[in-house]
Amino acid sequence: MSATSLKPVYLSLLVALLMQILPWSGSLLTIRPEFLLLTVLYWTLRAPHLCNIGTAWFAGLMMDLASGGLFGQFALAYSAASFFAVSYQRRLALFNIWQQAGYVFLLLLLSQVITLVLKLFSGGELPGWQYFLPSVSGILLWQFVTFSRLRIDSRSDQA
Known part of the structure; x- marks a missing residue:
């Protein structure tokens, strides 16, 4: 594993962290996808030898520090999602893009x-249904990136 193969992974994680901590407000804050988690999942599924559960845990810690909330919540959430992504990574390659998006x-x-x-365990209040909107916007962003990548791949195959 060379340093040049790690550059796109960690550069994209840094960009995703910056996108996550931008000063979003209003309805954009409500629908803002988890850019960092999406990037971790992308690299975990695409290149698990470069981005793994440890990377997800570290990215979660960075998000914990940036958000100023309960320390460790994002680290636990990101590493759990990454664990399930790695567990089914080989089977996921057999799915079509809609099944992958569902997963x-x-x-x-x-x-x-x-x-x-x-x-909730730390004393927070139960949020409304809007709390889950970032998952919806996140999967829309995932599909956009997936379709864009497929379009680019098909153009390079035709050339």
């Missing part, structure tokens, strides 16, 4: 449920 959607929901449970 990624479940991973996003799992992460949100874990953070919700931890927030």
